[in-house]
Amino acid sequence: MTLVDQNPAPAEAPEPAPASSARPAIRGNPWLPTPRGVWLVTGIELRRRRPTVKGWIFYGLLVAVILGLGILVAMVSPEGLTSIPLEMVLVLVLGAGMLIAPSLAATSINGDSSEGVLAPLQMTRLTAGDLALGKLLSSWLIAFFVLLTIAPLMVYAFVRSGWHGDELAIVLAAILLVVLTSTAIGLAWSSLAARAVASVSLAHLTTGFLLLGTLLTFVFTQPLVSETVTDSSRYVDYEALTDEQRAAYDSWDWSEVDPATLPCTTDTDPWEYGVAHTERTAWIVLANPVVMIGEMSPIVSYETWEEDGRAAPGLFAEMHASVSGWRIGPSEADLAGQQWDECAMLVADVNGEDYYGGSGGDWEAEQEERSTYDRAPWIGLGVQGVLLLGSIWIVVARLRVPYKKLRQGSRVA
Amino acid sequence: MTATDTIVATSAISAHGVARAFGSVQAVADATLEVRPGTVTALIGPNGCGKTTLMLMLAGLLRPDAGEIRVAGADPRHDSAAVRAAIGWMPDQLGSWDNLTCLQTLTLMGRGYRLHKHEARERGVGLLGMVHLSEFADRPTRVLSRGQKQRLSLARALMNDPQVLLLDEPANGLDPRSRIELRTLVRELAADGKAVLVSSHVLAELDEMVDDAIFMSKGRTLGDEAAAKVADAKRRYRVATLDDAALREVLAEGGVPFDDEPSGVVVRVGSEEEAFQALAWLMSRGVKVHRFGPAGSALEQTYMSMEEERR
Ligand SMILES: Nc1ncnc2c1ncn2[C@@H]1O[C@H](COP(=O)(O)OP(=O)(O)OP(=O)(O)O)[C@@H](O)[C@H]1O
Numbered sequence: 001m002t003l004v005d006q007n008p009a010p011a012e013a014p015e016p017a018p019a020s021s022a023r024p025a026i027r028g029n030p031w032l033p034t035p036r037g038v039w040l041v042t043g044i045e046l047r048r049r050r051p052t053v054k055g056w057i058f059y060g061l062l063v064a065v066i067l068g069l070g071i072l073v074a075m076v077s078p079e080g081l082t083s084i085p086l087e088m089v090l091v092l093v094l095g096a097g098m099l100i101a102p103s104l105a106a107t108s109i110n111g112d113s114s115e116g117v118l119a120p121l122q123m124t125r126l127t128a129g130d131l132a133l134g135k136l137l138s139s140w141l142i143a144f145f146v147l148l149t150i151a152p153l154m155v156y157a158f159v160r161s162g163w164h165g166d167e168l169a170i171v172l173a174a175i176l177l178v179v180l181t182s183t184a185i186g187l188a189w190s191s192l193a194a195r196a197v198a199s200v201s202l203a204h205l206t207t208g209f210l211l212l213g214t215l216l217t218f219v220f221t222q223p224l225v226s227e228t229v230t231d232s233s234r235y236v237d238y239e240a241l242t243d244e245q246r247a248a249y250d251s252w253d254w255s256e257v258d259p260a261t262l263p264c265t266t267d268t269d270p271w272e273y274g275v276a277h278t279e280r281t282a283w284i285v286l287a288n289p290v291v292m293i294g295e296m297s298p299i300v301s302y303e304t305w306e307e308d309g310r311a312a313p314g315l316f317a318e319m320h321a322s323v324s325g326w327r328i329g330p331s332e333a334d335l336a337g338q339q340w341d342e343c344a345m346l347v348a349d350v351n352g353e354d355y356y357g358g359s360g361g362d363w364e365a366e367q368e369e370r371s372t373y374d375r376a377p378w379i380g381l382g383v384q385g386v387l388l389l390g391s392i393w394i395v396v397a398r399l400r401v402p403y404k405k406l407r408q409g410s411r412v413a
Numbered sequence: 414m415t416a417t418d419t420i421v422a423t424s425a426i427s428a429h430g431v432a433r434a435f436g437s438v439q440a441v442a443d444a445t446l447e448v449r450p451g452t453v454t455a456l457i458g459p460n461g462c463g464k465t466t467l468m469l470m471l472a473g474l475l476r477p478d479a480g481e482i483r484v485a486g487a488d489p490r491h492d493s494a495a496v497r498a499a500i501g502w503m504p505d506q507l508g509s510w511d512n513l514t515c516l517q518t519l520t521l522m523g524r525g526y527r528l529h530k531h532e533a534r535e536r537g538v539g540l541l542g543m544v545h546l547s548e549f550a551d552r553p554t555r556v557l558s559r560g561q562k563q564r565l566s567l568a569r570a571l572m573n574d575p576q577v578l579l580l581d582e583p584a585n586g587l588d589p590r591s592r593i594e595l596r597t598l599v600r601e602l603a604a605d606g607k608a609v610l611v612s613s614h615v616l617a618e619l620d621e622m623v624d625d626a627i628f629m630s631k632g633r634t635l636g637d638e639a640a641a642k643v644a645d646a647k648r649r650y651r652v653a654t655l656d657d658a659a660l661r662e663v664l665a666e667g668g669v670p671f672d673d674e675p676s677g678v679v680v681r682v683g684s685e686e687e688a689f690q691a692l693a694w695l696m697s698r699g700v701k702v703h704r705f706g707p708a709g710s711a712l713e714q715t716y717m718s719m720e721e722e723r724r
Pocket residue numbers: 406409410411412435438439440441458459460461462463464465466467505724
């Protein structure tokens with residue numbers, strides 16, 4: 001635009017779009033996603049979030065630090081298998097993914113709308129499904145890049161973990177699914193709430209509820225499923241002992257006295273306590289995404305891990321064992337009340353036998369049973385799937401134009 | 414049904430009795446309008462009278478509560494994809510992807526319209542040239558000034574070579590030269606057979622651009638009465654002389670009706686031919702005319718004569 005131009009006229013308008021892209025008549029109001037549309041929206045979103053030069057430098061430094069850390073740990077760590085480093089890395093991936101991706105997604109619809117860049121896209125041939133999945137995918141891919149960044153560390157940790165490749169792949173897939181679901185939840189909040197601040201907090205609150213809320217609910221519902229059990233322990237009746245027996249009991253010298261002849265008694269006012277039937281509420285814990293990931297991880301036997309070529313049970317195996325304990329619930333003996341029998345213990349002790357309390361519990365056998373109990377990821381996977389599909393459905397419904405209802409207090413453009 | 418069919422055949426945009434409320438606010442109460450292909454129609458009204466809301470409904474972004482809309486023969490309620498494909502919409506809100514360059518913005522938009530990559534790019538380059546943003550093609554849109562953003566938004570609206578154009582305050586923030594260019598461009602697009610609906614608050618500018626005007630007030634379109642006022646306003650010519658008293662005398666003698674306004678004498682002429690004759694007659698009667706021409710913007714006069722308050 002120069003002032004020399006005395007008779008201002010717009011430059012020639014470009015020719016109409018060439019025939020090769022002639023648009024076939026379209027009817028109706030399609031909303032289903034198309035691969036092409038989803039890909040385009042993903043591309044747009046990723047390009048918009050492309051880091052600046054400073055961003056790349058920061059990212060490079062981060063990668064360098066991670067690599068250095070990995071090498072350092074590899075050099076100083078002792079020989080032998082351990083699955084803890086791998087599990088830490090996986091928790092890191094999960095944590096980073098669940099913080100980053102939902103935050104990005106939770107501003108991506110109401111933010112775009114108030115910036116005025118959503119409506120022009122809705123005016124094109126892109127469908128509501130294209131926009132929803134494209135935005136979901138782009139936020140999730142960023143979490144995936146985090147995973148790639150940490151990959152070198154993970155490779156090292158994996159080599160020492162005693163896990164198998166397919167097991168790691170399954171757990172990674174579960175982690176990425178959990179991140180995808182929380183991203184979709186963030187996106188859904190973004191399509192419901194008018195302001196970005198609100199949707200970001202709601203997204204994190206939802207994630208927080210899934211992580212902590214399920215555990216708290218499980219703990220607080222325990223009284224509801226508890227059964228009252230009476231302590232029926234037996235012990236030596238010290239008052240009723242003869243002098244001879246008392247001397248033997250005090251000095252622990254059983255050469256004169258047969259321990260089987262000692263008088264035994266139970267409490268006249270026995271202690272009562274609750275035993276929770278956790279097998280009835282364990283499903284609440286199984287809905288927890290982290291527990292679900294734990295349930296997808298390999299089973300490490302308490303007894304045979306060494307022969308199996310595994311590392312000692314790590315974080316995930318311990319989690320699986322506790323969850324299995326809750327799923328199995330109290331044993332018959334637990335429900336019969338704690339049956340500590342001092343008299344029986346005395347006899348066993350004198351005869352040089354082992355005495356496993358009254359609860360009949362062979363602690364090691366119990367640990368073994370728990371550690372190798374069947375995995376139960378299905379409830380968790382179901383919850384994730386329902387939340388994922390439900391969130392996507394909300395987003396698509398909210399992105400469909402013509403709008404019937406707008407987000408409270410917002411304009412279309 | 415036959416009535417609607419004929420409207421479909423002759424109008425690029427037609428709306429009948431359209432209404433839309435936001436909660437308790439009746440943004441558009443009863444809007445009726447027709448825009449034929451190849452014409453430019455202005456949408457005029459005070460702030461908050463519902464122009465933007467009406468355009469959103471025409472564009473198929475907002476569902477009307479009542480009324481019938483046809484754009485390029487399709488109903489935005491049920492065939493909104495077809496409507497969107499036929500429309501170029503320039504919103505009143507300036508929004509652009511900050512991090513992307515102008516050319517990328519247009520190319521990606523074009524791909525949203527299912528153009529091939531190279532076609533979208535070519536068209537983007539062409540349109541950037543048209544709105545004089547070529548030198549900004551590879552710069553991020555966040556550096557653009559307000560007027561430049563407005564021009565980018567116009568280019569974006571033209572990416573899919575639409576048959577119907579909805580321009581919501583397109584001249585906002587444009588410099589004088591760009592405004593004149595916009596006017597020329599809009600006329601050219603209409604000459605290509607496109608239907609253009611343009612809203613603006615700068616009425617003097619619309620005068621030379623539009624074939625037709627629709628006035629809106631409190632969510633209602635004012636139909637025939639406003640059209641009659643515009644027609645009347647177009648006939649008004651102001652005569653400025655060195656001696657107004659003499660002019661009044663001559664006019665009274667000749668039995669010519671005239672309005673005596675504080676700013677001078679206004680007469681009504683039917684056509685340019687008649688205007689020429691009137692001037693020749695005044696000259697022949699020795700009236701010292703130093704200025705003779707339309708009495709300002711017809712739209713502005715009509716607008717000011719509407720006793721409508723803002724909201
Ligand atoms: N999303 C919304 N929610 C609530 N009220 C709205 C909404 N959009 C518009 N309105 C109200 O509807 C009325 C019409 O608004 P609209 O934007 O259509 O006016 P306009 O004619 O375009 O005004 P302007 O000339 O200032 O651009 C206004 O009173 C406005 O407050």
